[in-house]
Amino acid sequence: MNQSARILVVDDEPQIRKFLRISLNSQGYEVKEAANGHEGLAIAALEKPDLIVLDLGLPDIDGQSVLEELRVWSQAPVLVLSVRSGESEKVKALDNGANDYVTKPFGIQEFLARVRALLRQGQGASIEPTQRISGPLCIDFAYRRVSLDGQDVGLTRKEYAVLAALARHAGRVVTQQQLLKDIWGPSHSGDSHYLRVVVGHLRRKLGDDPSAPRFIATEAGVGYRLVGCE
Structure with missing residues (x-):
């Protein structure tokens, strides 16, 4: 696993971004931040992160719409981090292209484990039929x-x-x-x-x-x- 992986955090809560930045930096990851959906899409296009952590309740556009837009041109793994705990919301996010879904409040050790799993998945890419x-x-x-x-x-x-x-x-x-x-x-x-x-x-x-x-x-x-x- 690449400990210098670049991770983009898209969340409108400054305290959540700070907490995630500190936690991810402590594991050796490079962290980029965005406070809304449009900024997140722009940074994702410019920086090409290895993983995107995405909140759904953004102030400008809904996170589900961000997911749909991302999947038009990016295959970067997306970990949704949201207070929305309903089954339908989780299913919609996964069907829209999210790779995983963590509900707030969350345990940081589980969150970091899921980050590691998604980064391994991203490095491995998809499995070809001959493999x-x-x-x-x-x-x-x-x-x-x-x-x-x-x-x-x-x-x-x-x-x-x-x-x-x-x-x-x-x-x-x-x-x-x-x-x-x-x-x-x-x-x-x-x-x-x-x-x-x-x-x-x-x-x-x-x-x-x-x-x-x-x-x-x-x-x-x-x-x-x-x-x-x-």
């Missing part, structure tokens, strides 16, 4: 094979599709709606029970405990995240 994830859980995308601790794991087509979708965004929340739309089709975007059944089967085959996940973590009401493979 593989190696480790206790090994996924070979070219041959559509999965093994756990060296033993092959037999998966159905849907089980593999869900696991592969999570693996291609390892460490990032993938929303239920996105998984349903991509794997079952647009007409099934509301059929969350299909997804719950498949994830349940995956967890059993991987020996994964949902209360203490080794591989598949649930973001309640939002989606799933592949952990331990970032």
Whole structure:
């Protein structure tokens, strides 16, 4: 991980910006700051940060609009940091291109851990179909094979599709709606029970405990995240 990574903080609260600046500087990161959405977009275009921390309640334009604009021309990881804790707001932000979502008030150690995970993800870029994830859980995308601790794991087509979708965004929340739309089709975007059944089967085959996940973590009401493979 690049400890000199450049991080842009877009938040209208000076005390939050100061707190984050001090915390991130202490980890060796370079921090840029913006107090509103327009300033944030301008700095993002000029400085090309490695990660953007974005508040949604900005004084000039809503953070969701900032996200949509960013995703037109930037693939920098975005960590939303907001007092908005509603499920619909989280889902909207993730569908608009956010990589992660932390609700205020927040614990700084968890926040820094999520920053590190997103920076690793950004450096790794997306996983190409010819590549593989190696480790206790090994996924070979070219041959559509999965093994756990060296033993092959037999998966159905849907089980593999869900696991592969999570693996291609390892460490990032993938929303239920996105998984349903991509794997079952647009007409099934509301059929969350299909997804719950498949994830349940995956967890059993991987020996994964949902209360203490080794591989598949649930973001309640939002989606799933592949952990331990970032």
